[in-house]
Amino acid sequence: MSSFIGRRSLSSGISLIGLIVLIFFLSRLTGDPTGLYLPLDASLEARDNFRVVHGLNDPLIQQFGRYVADILQLDFGESIRKARPALEVVLEAFPWTLWLAAVTLFCVTIAAIVIGSLAAFNVGGPFDRLSGMLSLAAASAPDFWIAILGIFLFSVNLGWVPTSGTGTVWHWVLPVSVLFIRPFGLIMQVVRGSMINALSSAYVKTARAKGVKERSIIFVHALRNAMLPVVTVIGDQAAGMLNGAVVVETIFGFPGIGKLMIDSILQRDFTVVLAAIMVTALAIFLMNLLIDLLYAVLDPRIRY
Amino acid sequence: MQTETAHVLEVKDLAVEFHTVQGRVKAVRDVSFYLDRGETLAILGESGSGKSVSASAIMNLIDSPPGYITQGSITYRGQDLLGMTGAERRRINGCKIAMIFQDPLAHLNPVYPVGWQIAELMRAHGVEKATASARALELMERVGLPNAKARFDAYPHQFSGGQRQRLMIAMALGLEPDILIADEPTTALDVTVQAQILELLQKLQAETGMGLLLITHDLGVVADIADRVVVMNSGEIVEAGTTREVFKHPRHAYTQKLIAAAPGKGALHAVEPSQDGSAPLLEVENVVKYYGGLKALKGASFTLMPGETIAIVGESGSGKSTLARTLLRLEEPTEGRALYKGRDLFALSPKELFDMRREIQMVFQDPTQSLNPRMRVEQLISEAWAIHRDLLPRAQWSDRVAELLLQVGLLPEHAQRYPHQFSGGQRQRIAIARALAMSPELIICDEAVSALDVSIQAQVIALLDELRRTFNLSYIFIAHDLPVVRDFADRVIVMQNGEIVEMGTVEQIFNRPQQAYTRDLLAAGLEADPDIQSARRAERAAHAALSAV
Numbered sequence: 130m131s132s133f134i135g136r137r138s139l140s141s142g143i144s145l146i147g148l149i150v151l152i153f154f155l156s157r158l159t160g161d162p163t164g165l166y167l168p169l170d171a172s173l174e175a176r177d178n179f180r181v182v183h184g185l186n187d188p189l190i191q192q193f194g195r196y197v198a199d200i201l202q203l204d205f206g207e208s209i210r211k212a213r214p215a216l217e218v219v220l221e222a223f224p225w226t227l228w229l230a231a232v233t234l235f236c237v238t239i240a241a242i243v244i245g246s247l248a249a250f251n252v253g254g255p256f257d258r259l260s261g262m263l264s265l266a267a268a269s270a271p272d273f274w275i276a277i278l279g280i281f282l283f284s285v286n287l288g289w290v291p292t293s294g295t296g297t298v299w300h301w302v303l304p305v306s307v308l309f310i311r312p313f314g315l316i317m318q319v320v321r322g323s324m325i326n327a328l329s330s331a332y333v334k335t336a337r338a339k340g341v342k343e344r345s346i347i348f349v350h351a352l353r354n355a356m357l358p359v360v361t362v363i364g365d366q367a368a369g370m371l372n373g374a375v376v377v378e379t380i381f382g383f384p385g386i387g388k389l390m391i392d393s394i395l396q397r398d399f400t401v402v403l404a405a406i407m408v409t410a411l412a413i414f415l416m417n418l419l420i421d422l423l424y425a426v427l428d429p430r431i432r433y
Numbered sequence: 434m435q436t437e438t439a440h441v442l443e444v445k446d447l448a449v450e451f452h453t454v455q456g457r458v459k460a461v462r463d464v465s466f467y468l469d470r471g472e473t474l475a476i477l478g479e480s481g482s483g484k485s486v487s488a489s490a491i492m493n494l495i496d497s498p499p500g501y502i503t504q505g506s507i508t509y510r511g512q513d514l515l516g517m518t519g520a521e522r523r524r525i526n527g528c529k530i531a532m533i534f535q536d537p538l539a540h541l542n543p544v545y546p547v548g549w550q551i552a553e554l555m556r557a558h559g560v561e562k563a564t565a566s567a568r569a570l571e572l573m574e575r576v577g578l579p580n581a582k583a584r585f586d587a588y589p590h591q592f593s594g595g596q597r598q599r600l601m602i603a604m605a606l607g608l609e610p611d612i613l614i615a616d617e618p619t620t621a622l623d624v625t626v627q628a629q630i631l632e633l634l635q636k637l638q639a640e641t642g643m644g645l646l647l648i649t650h651d652l653g654v655v656a657d658i659a660d661r662v663v664v665m666n667s668g669e670i671v672e673a674g675t676t677r678e679v680f681k682h683p684r685h686a687y688t689q690k691l692i693a694a695a696p697g698k699g700a701l702h703a704v705e706p707s708q709d710g711s712a713p714l715l716e717v718e719n720v721v722k723y724y725g726g727l728k729a730l731k732g733a734s735f736t737l738m739p740g741e742t743i744a745i746v747g748e749s750g751s752g753k754s755t756l757a758r759t760l761l762r763l764e765e766p767t768e769g770r771a772l773y774k775g776r777d778l779f780a781l782s783p784k785e786l787f788d789m790r791r792e793i794q795m796v797f798q799d800p801t802q803s804l805n806p807r808m809r810v811e812q813l814i815s816e817a818w819a820i821h822r823d824l825l826p827r828a829q830w831s832d833r834v835a836e837l838l839l840q841v842g843l844l845p846e847h848a849q850r851y852p853h854q855f856s857g858g859q860r861q862r863i864a865i866a867r868a869l870a871m872s873p874e875l876i877i878c879d880e881a882v883s884a885l886d887v888s889i890q891a892q893v894i895a896l897l898d899e900l901r902r903t904f905n906l907s908y909i910f911i912a913h914d915l916p917v918v919r920d921f922a923d924r925v926i927v928m929q930n931g932e933i934v935e936m937g938t939v940e941q942i943f944n945r946p947q948q949a950y951t952r953d954l955l956a957a958g959l960e961a962d963p964d965i966q967s968a969r970r971a972e973r974a975a976h977a978a979l980s981a982v
Binding site for chain 2: 329330331332334335336337338339340341342343345350353354427428429430
């Protein structure tokens with residue numbers, strides 16, 4: 130087990146290094162941030178000064194060497210935009226995204242499992258058809274459109290929830306609901322397919338021959354066997370959300386990591402972009418590890 | 434003679450239909466039988482005979498849709514099962530009527546501990562959790578699982594095939610049911626394990642007095658333990674009676690055919706004079722194959738003469754399939770030599786190996802898997818000519834395919850069909866035609882008839898035998914049961930745990946086995962004759978009693 134985690138960490142570490150190199154140089158290709166931060170009429174001297182302070186005059190390779198040396202001391206550099214350590218800025222935004230993802234996925238998982246299982250239990254029945262239609266619509270709905278429609282309907286017209294920002298529980302309702310829709314459609318379909326498979330298996334036949342109640346056949350015998358592919362898809366969706374639900378965070382002015390990254394990229398705030406990528410990469414690595422461990426918990430035949 | 438309510442279980446005029454795309458298919462028609470406590474009734478039939486559907490109907494296990502019971506009644510102690518609600522049926526399932534299945538690995542839930550699964554049967558019928566667990570442990574001991582306590586929390590994949598079937602039996606016995614339905618309980622097991630499981634079932638039946646409904650295709654199993662037998666064919670009962678009556682004096686043509694087809698009854702092959710002076714076709718010298726630390730094959734040596742058939746017999750894990758695969762270079766040997774016409778197969782260059790592959794062909798166990806479902810028969814057979822281009826000009830392909838199809842007992846017009854349009858036996862004929870396409874001198878048959886029904890098995894063996902005489906073929910015939918081999922092979926090699934235990938002519942192996950293991954295998958094999966089986970049983974009992982003293 131520990132050797133598995135070790136091997137996994139090593140290979141993830143190598144990918145992370147590759148990612149840092151790639152992002153560092155790619156982001157530099159977007160140009161010099163000086164013009165974005167100084168007033169249009171700033172003197173050449175002031176511009177030069179800005180470049181020196183932020184080390185933008187040095188050759189790229191030297192900038193990179195300095196960056197790597199700093200990272201090794203856990204110093205991710207200063208945000209140009211906020212004039213604060215980049216890591217601090219990122220760690221401020223990250224919990225918002227983490228919570229948004231956690232709350233959304235929790236709701237998605239519960240709803241998808243219950244509805245998907247019940248649909249699988251009576252394939253072709255009215256419930257299966259209705260939920261199938263809804264999930265297909267959900268999986269194909271564009272979230273920016275749903276988000277704007279949601280604001281228009283529930284905030285502007287009905288005034289039930291605030292349009293954007295944070296502060297109360299009500300501020301969470303719209304972002305979570307919008308983020309919920311697509312993964313729900315997808316995961317419900319996976320649960321349904323996987324459950325149909327499990328319910329037609331031989332061990333379910335045995336359970337019926339034993340006189341086990343249908344409820345425990347679905348939720349005890351079939352569900353645990355059906356969970357493996359579901360866990361994979363949930364992990365995949367979670368990775369997407371941890372990267373920041375860019376569209377939803379931007380529309381709802383939600384101060385998460387997606388919004389932070391977009392802002393930083395537009396402002397060429399390179400240090401923040403890199404720090405944000407590293408933090409999310411670490412989070413995704415941990416989550417994938419968690420999923421692998423979850424496999425072993427769900428299925429005793431899987432051992433690392 | 435029998436009064437209406439006297440029987441514990443009674444099935445009357447049962448009809449089951451399946452609604453398919455092609456329309457309604459009657460799987461079972463007018464099926465009637467009864468079962469009382471303490472007796473064993475076998476439902477004997479080949480695949481598609483409706484025997485399993487009949488059993489599933491009793492347990493309410495027919496998936497509906499597509500299956501519907503259209504007629505008839507099933508009564509348990511006078512209560513009509515078909516008129517009951519789902520909840521009422523559930524109270525009878527597992528408690529009064531229990532069932533075990535063919536493939537215990539698939540039928541045990543892979544993600545729950547076995548002890549939990551055994552106890553679940555009792556919990557489902559209201560037994561309190563702690564009592565159920567304690568009783569589950571007792572049951573595991575009772576069915577002869579070694580070290581039951583330590584393995585209570587183990588998972589199904591951690592047990593052997595025979596042990597898993599014991600677990601299924603333990604589970605079924607949890608509430609001492611009146612009736613145990615066993616659907617092909619020993620089909621997936623090795624012969625010696627099969628004998629143990631049948632023994633266990635009989636012992637438990639004697640102890641609990643339950644009625645046993647045995648669903649099987651195996652005449653030997655029926656002859657061994659059934660009191661009465663019902664023979665089914667194409668959804669109907671063609672004959673019913675006591676086992677001795679049906680086996681000794683079959684009245685229906687189908688039963689007669691089935692009993693005649695049972696392997697292992699013909700005269701033993703007279704050892705054909707091994708053409709003196711002619712060089713052996715294949716000399717296998719000390720072939721060894723290790724998979725990492727696993728010693729699958731610990732050194733096998735034998736020779737095969739031209740036109741000879743050698744059978745390699747062994748249970749699972751004996752190394753027989755590894756040997757075949759190694760000879761074909763589908764696996765690389767760890768050590769050893771195999772001289773085919775004097776040239777070492779294991780030392781061939783890729784080019785030489787390519788040429789050699791024409792001369793040695795293989796027929797696999799399951800033709801459903803070994804034939805590509807998306808290729809027509811013509812493509813399947815002619816594929817080899819597309820690979821070995823110099824063998825046959827393209828213009829002659831379709832004529833040759835037609836010829837081959839005729840040789841294996843199919844029709845030329847079958848060439849344009851796909852494998853799924855054929856029955857299992859026909860598919861195996863296609864696989865044989867494919868092997869013949871290369872005009873090989875040696876065909877290795879890996880369990881080539883094991884997946885087929887008995888009557889089909891006999892036909893395919895007859896075909897192989899005929900082809901041997903026509904083309905002077907040699908066979909290496911790999912099998913897990915001895916009776917099949919008896920009618921067909923010249924010599925027999927018995928393998929166990931990666932080693933050759935005994936080698937000899939059929940006559941030597943069957944009439945004068947030297948090794949204890951060979952004798953065990955022979956004794957465990959079931960003859961389709963109730964008299965022989967009961968004699969053997971008595972002998973075993975006497976033996977056991979003797980060793981107990």
